[in-house]
Amino acid sequence: MLEVNLSGLKLQSPIILASGILGVSYSSMKRVIDAGAGAVTSKSIGPRPRKGYKNPSIIEIYPGTFINSVGLGNPGIKEFILEIKEIKTHNIPLIVSVFGNSNEEYLSVAIEAEKAGADAIEINISCPHAEVSSIGIDKDLTYDIVKFLKKTLSIPLFVKLNPNVTDIVEIALAAENGGADGVVAINTLAAMKIDVYTKRPILSHGSGGLSGKSIKPIAIKKVYDLFKILKIPIIGCGGIDSWQDVVEFFLAGASAIQIGTALYNGTEIITEINYGITQYLKNNKYNSINELKGLAHQFKTQEVPDFD
Amino acid sequence: MTENTIMTVVIQEIIDECKNVKTIVFNMKTSKGNNYITPKPGQFVMVWLPGIDEIPMSISNCDNNGNWSITVKNVGDCTKAMYNLNIGDYIGVRGPLGNRFEIPNDKSKKIFLIGGGIGMAPLKFLSTYLTERNIKHIIIEGAKIHDDLIFIEYFKESKTNYREIFYCTDDGSYGTKGITCDVFIENINQFYEKELSNWVIYSCGPEKMLYKLFQICQDYNFEFYASLERIMRCGCGLCGLCALDPLGLLVCKDGPIFNSETLKKIQDFGKYQRDFTGKKISLE
Numbered sequence: 001m002l003e004v005n006l007s008g009l010k011l012q013s014p015i016i017l018a019s020g021i022l023g024v025s026y027s028s029m030k031r032v033i034d035a036g037a038g039a040v041t042s043k044s045i046g047p048r049p050r051k052g053y054k055n056p057s058i059i060e061i062y063p064g065t066f067i068n069s070v071g072l073g074n075p076g077i078k079e080f081i082l083e084i085k086e087i088k089t090h091n092i093p094l095i096v097s098v099f100g101n102s103n104e105e106y107l108s109v110a111i112e113a114e115k116a117g118a119d120a121i122e123i124n125i126s127c128p129h130a131e132v133s134s135i136g137i138d139k140d141l142t143y144d145i146v147k148f149l150k151k152t153l154s155i156p157l158f159v160k161l162n163p164n165v166t167d168i169v170e171i172a173l174a175a176e177n178g179g180a181d182g183v184v185a186i187n188t189l190a191a192m193k194i195d196v197y198t199k200r201p202i203l204s205h206g207s208g209g210l211s212g213k214s215i216k217p218i219a220i221k222k223v224y225d226l227f228k229i230l231k232i233p234i235i236g237c238g239g240i241d242s243w244q245d246v247v248e249f250f251l252a253g254a255s256a257i258q259i260g261t262a263l264y265n266g267t268e269i270i271t272e273i274n275y276g277i278t279q280y281l282k283n284n285k286y287n288s289i290n291e292l293k294g295l296a297h298q299f300k301t302q303e304v305p306d307f308d
Numbered sequence: 309m310t311e312n313t314i315m316t317v318v319i320q321e322i323i324d325e326c327k328n329v330k331t332i333v334f335n336m337k338t339s340k341g342n343n344y345i346t347p348k349p350g351q352f353v354m355v356w357l358p359g360i361d362e363i364p365m366s367i368s369n370c371d372n373n374g375n376w377s378i379t380v381k382n383v384g385d386c387t388k389a390m391y392n393l394n395i396g397d398y399i400g401v402r403g404p405l406g407n408r409f410e411i412p413n414d415k416s417k418k419i420f421l422i423g424g425g426i427g428m429a430p431l432k433f434l435s436t437y438l439t440e441r442n443i444k445h446i447i448i449e450g451a452k453i454h455d456d457l458i459f460i461e462y463f464k465e466s467k468t469n470y471r472e473i474f475y476c477t478d479d480g481s482y483g484t485k486g487i488t489c490d491v492f493i494e495n496i497n498q499f500y501e502k503e504l505s506n507w508v509i510y511s512c513g514p515e516k517m518l519y520k521l522f523q524i525c526q527d528y529n530f531e532f533y534a535s536l537e538r539i540m541r542c543g544c545g546l547c548g549l550c551a552l553d554p555l556g557l558l559v560c561k562d563g564p565i566f567n568s569e570t571l572k573k574i575q576d577f578g579k580y581q582r583d584f585t586g587k588k589i590s591l592e
Contacts, residue, residue, distance in 0.1 A: 022548035024586040027556035043548070049585040055354075055362035056400070058542035060312040070541065075587035082588075197316040198358045198398050264312075264544045266561070 007181035011038030018260030019097035026086035035267040036274045039093035044124040049076040054204040069208030077109045081116045088117035095120040126162030126187040136162035139174035146178030156181035182233040212261035227253025243276025250292040314400040315339045325458040328382045337374020347404035349434035350565045354543040356400030361386035366430035379429040419445040424513025447473045454482035519578030532568040
């Protein structure tokens with residue numbers, strides 16, 4: 001009932017762990033799978049170890065809404081291969097998120113990950129608080145990197161989209177034309193928090209990316225817009241913390257979803273969401289969650305306002 | 309506002325504990341208002357030093373007026389900046405975070421609090437908590453040298469029949485010469501086997517010490533709790549830096565207090581932690 005197929009990547013549940021959350025050790029990723037996720041996405045991995053920004057780097061500004069500027073801290077692919085291999089001994093569907101300073105660096109990390117057993121690659125060209133966001137705001141650079149990676153990689157390639165652009169559809173189309181197997185929408189939104197007593201930005205980097213509850217309506221709108229144009233699957237992401245949220249993303253046009261920030265409530269939330277979706281499908285006489293995809297698009301919306 | 313929101317608070321009091329160690333007191337009740345949550349012994353806070361860093365710190369005390377304290381040893385950049393703070397300075401505090409020391413309902417339990425160095429911080433809170441509830445307990449406090457022993461004055465001033473204290477130092481400059489594990493074993497040796505069935509041990513300190521204590525407690529079948537420390541960013545179950553293999557338990561959410569049943573299954577315990585990049589490295 002909950003099975004989905006993302007360009008050949010078969011998952012038991014449409015819930016995927018989003019990149020950057022608990023994606024450091026095999027053991028916490030295993031815990032997420034044990035809770036019922038269909039796949040996990042690793043933290044973004046680069047060619048070499050990187051500490052990222054100092055703390056504070058993750059802060060909660062409203063209940064369930066966070067701003068982070070981790071700054072792509074990661075142990076480097078050489079070290080992370082050990083975790084990939086460990087994960088694969090547990091037969092966990094793994095998407096490795098990769099980044100680099102050039103297309104060649106992206107490729108070398110992705111190839112290492114594929115060799116070690118990754119089931120798919122997600123490219124992070126959209127982190128709003130790191131230099132790699134420059135690719136994700138340009139349709140030509142996006143097309144080039146996707147085309148370049150697809151030439152060599154044999155596992156599915158997903159592109160995580162940057163919402164901090166004028167037209168996300170244009171970038172997504174470039175990814176599709178380059179040969180991407182899917183897009184992930186959306187990454188975090190550029191955001192900031194200033195403390196009124198000390199009068200300084202709280203995050204060590206000054207600003208970061210907004211995630212969690214507050215960004216869900218924005219992500220829904222992006223997925224809805226992308227579904228009208230794209231042929232490749234859309235993986236919805238942004239503020240999901242209930243089965244209703246997952247259903248909403250499917251209705252907007254998602255083929256799977258990612259969950260991240262909401263896991264601060266514990267991984268059990270995944271089990272609850274799977275159960276909730278199953279009940280919803282049964283109650284509404286659907287055989288599969290795939291039947292929900294894009295259903296919101298069958299309704300005409302008012303294009304021109306009434307004038308009197 | 310949640311317990312995870314950074315609250316900017318003013319430092320109200322600073323207490324010199326010993327060479328290189330100070331206790332910093334601030335009020336959380338006035339800043340948190342209706343969202344105030346009373347912390348429990350064993351819980352921690354993330355402390356933000358504006359412009360420097362944000363690090364996890366054990367709560368070393370809390371009174372009924374909502375005054376919390378943390379006890380800091382000047383060992384790194386952030387703790388040095390914290391050590392040099394003055395009354396009236398601002399710090400940011402998130403908490404209380406994590407779980408707590410589980411206190412037995414059964415009053416017949418023989419309770420030990422065993423702390424090494426700055427690891428005494430959460431145990432001071434626990435001792436105060438137990439004393440307020442008329443629960444007897446024995447403290448074993450160890451440090452390298454006399455100058456490193458903290459709270460000696462506090463325990464003297466708040467002397468009570470509910471608390472018994474043994475001090476030890478590596479060089480014998482105060483209390484027994486030796487380490488906490490030695491003093492603990494001496495304690496064990498004073499009892500007949502049948503008298504050892506109801507012991508509970510709460511501990512905090514260098515992880516090598518905790519591991520040794522854990523082994524001793526396994527041998528005698530004692531109930532054992534240890535407070536672990538790991539590098540963390542979020543303190544709330546998101547960043548994953550404090551994950552313990554192979555169970556994927558998080559020190560920030562599932563801990564920092566773990567019992568022997570759990571510790572037994574954690575391969576990282578006493579051996580590995582992760583650095584700020586997420587790389588697994590040896591402890592110390």
